[in-house]
Amino acid sequence: MKELKNYPGYWIDTEGNVVSTLSRPRALASEPHPIARWKKNGYWAVTLCLPRKHNSPKRRHEYVHRLVLETFVGSCSFGQQCLHRNGIRSDDRLENLYWGTCQQNQLDRVAHGTDHRGEKHQLHKLTPSEVYHIRGLIAEGVFHDEIAPRFGIHKSTVSKIATRNSWAWLKEAA
Secondary structure (H helix, E strand, O other): OEEOOOOOOEEEOOOOOEEEOOOOOOOOOOOOEEOOEEEEOOEEEEEEEEEEEOOEEEEEEEEHHHHHHHHHOOOOOOOEEEEEOOOOOOOOOHHHEEEEEHHHHHHHHHHHOOOOOHHHOOOOOOOHHHHHHHHHHHHOOOOHHHHHHHHOOOHHHHHHHHOOOOOOOOOOOO
């Protein structure tokens, strides 16, 4: 266990368990006790108190995965994010975490199948087969104004599909 850098009295282990040695009612001050975790956007989070100034503690919500990396690996560099090797947001073990770029994070999401592309997106209107059909119609020279009403989409969406600004990740049918 290591003490958290900016939170004296709080300790964390490589499994993501946070404990406190701060005093609490009806307990010994030196007796470590676990800090309650709660989920926020699928990630474990904890509420920690900063040292008291003028008799009012300042509470901060922190993600456990960030605390693990900052404690055992070091601070996050500019432009870096905390990434999970296995794609499971609630897995806060040190061996599962690393600092990486936004692009690496997106590649991980694709590899783990946790990205929100195509039919996984909550606002999707098209299926991959419909996109292939639209691409075929575009290749045949059908105007975007004629394609759009057939699929209940705007002509600008057809244009984005044609220029690969939308559904670009969807490869051509074999």
